[in-house]
Amino acid sequence: xxxxxxxxxxxxxxxxxxxxxxxxxxxxxxxxxxxxxxxxxxxxxxxxxxxxxxxxxxxxxxxxxxxxxxxxxxxxxxxxxxxxxxxxxxxxxxxxxxxxxxxxxxxxxxxxxxxxxxxxxxxxxxxxxxxxxxxxxxxxxxxxxxxxxxxxxxxxxxxxxxxxxxxxxxxxxxxxxxxxxxxxxxxxxxxxxxxxxxxxxxxxxxxxxxxxxxxxxxxxxxxxxxxxxxxxxxxxxxxxxxxxxxx
Amino acid sequence: xxxxxxxxxxxxxxxxxxxxxxxxxxxxxxxxxxxxxxxxxxxxxxxxxxxxxxxxxxxxxxxxxxxxxxxxxxxx
Numbered sequence: 001x002x003x004x005x006x007x008x009x010x011x012x013x014x015x016x017x018x019x020x021x022x023x024x025x026x027x028x029x030x031x032x033x034x035x036x037x038x039x040x041x042x043x044x045x046x047x048x049x050x051x052x053x054x055x056x057x058x059x060x061x062x063x064x065x066x067x068x069x070x071x072x073x074x075x076x077x078x079x080x081x082x083x084x085x086x087x088x089x090x091x092x093x094x095x096x097x098x099x100x101x102x103x104x105x106x107x108x109x110x111x112x113x114x115x116x117x118x119x120x121x122x123x124x125x126x127x128x129x130x131x132x133x134x135x136x137x138x139x140x141x142x143x144x145x146x147x148x149x150x151x152x153x154x155x156x157x158x159x160x161x162x163x164x165x166x167x168x169x170x171x172x173x174x175x176x177x178x179x180x181x182x183x184x185x186x187x188x189x190x191x192x193x194x195x196x197x198x199x200x201x202x203x204x205x206x207x208x209x210x211x212x213x214x215x216x217x218x219x220x221x222x223x224x225x226x227x228x229x230x231x232x233x234x235x236x237x238x239x240x241x242x243x244x245x246x247x
Numbered sequence: 248x249x250x251x252x253x254x255x256x257x258x259x260x261x262x263x264x265x266x267x268x269x270x271x272x273x274x275x276x277x278x279x280x281x282x283x284x285x286x287x288x289x290x291x292x293x294x295x296x297x298x299x300x301x302x303x304x305x306x307x308x309x310x311x312x313x314x315x316x317x318x319x320x321x322x323x
Binding site for chain 1: 290294
């Protein structure tokens with residue numbers, strides 16, 4: 001059957017695969033024929049993702065990407081891959097007046113430092129095949145559509161979104177493509193736990209398509225960027241927002 | 248943790264509202280200046296001053312400043 005979005009023959013590493021966008025992406029990748037390596041900190045929830053994957057040959061590795069001194073060990077055990085979904089992320093809502101140094105460090109570590117250092121290590125250890133695709137999960141807030149209390153998160157994602165452009169430029173000679181997806185509000189545990197309920201209720205009216213996003217909505221965009229269908233797309237921050245930023 | 252001190256800290260999160268307007272029985276969500284930013288500031292203040300983590304739920308379920316005080320006290 002004709003399917004330019006097929007992921008047959010690709011091995012794809014998905015970080016933050018134990019919930020939300022990461023889990024949905026891992027599952028959809030498996031349905032499109034990829035072999036998936038799922039990784040996250042929480043073994044129990046990661047196993048649930050592994051069990052939900054279709055087909056054979058998938059792998060789960062429980063690992064905390066923030067342990068940067070063990071990163072080379074983690075990468076060394078991987079097979080060569082054709083796709084990376086660098087999705088692990090965290091959030092901390094805090095008005096500017098209350099931003100704490102420790103929160104900045106923690107959020108930047110997870111959202112910015114670890115994704116950059118993982119890509120670096122994959123390249124160094126030659127684990128990313130030529131013509132691979134790298135997709136980062138950024139955020140609308142990373143490209144300038146922000147909300148109150150979002151300073152720590154938005155600035156960490158902003159750094160990631162700009163890093164995407166430099167990496168895309170440098171890796172173009174290997175035909176490795178580097179992109180990011182920038183979702184609006186997605187119904188995930190991270191958001192449910194982090195946001196103030198007033199904000200959620202106020203915000204919904206701003207979405208022309210009338211609802212918040214589902215993890216799958218983002219997963220399909222990531223799949224487009226992983227697949228051969230997007231072979232002429234690199235360095236972009238793709239907006240997936242139910243129309244929020246039209247206005 | 249003491250109520251009057253909490254009311255003071257709570258009132259501190261507002262810029263325009265006169266602190267004298269905020270009392271134990273004030274229905275705080277009816278204040279003109281109440282917003283999601285003030286809500287976030289209250290959550291952050293509670294974390295900083297009382298080392299208690301509250302979420303949107305505690306705020307949503309509280310009517311008056313004293314209700315919120317009691318919810319926080321229960322978690323302290």
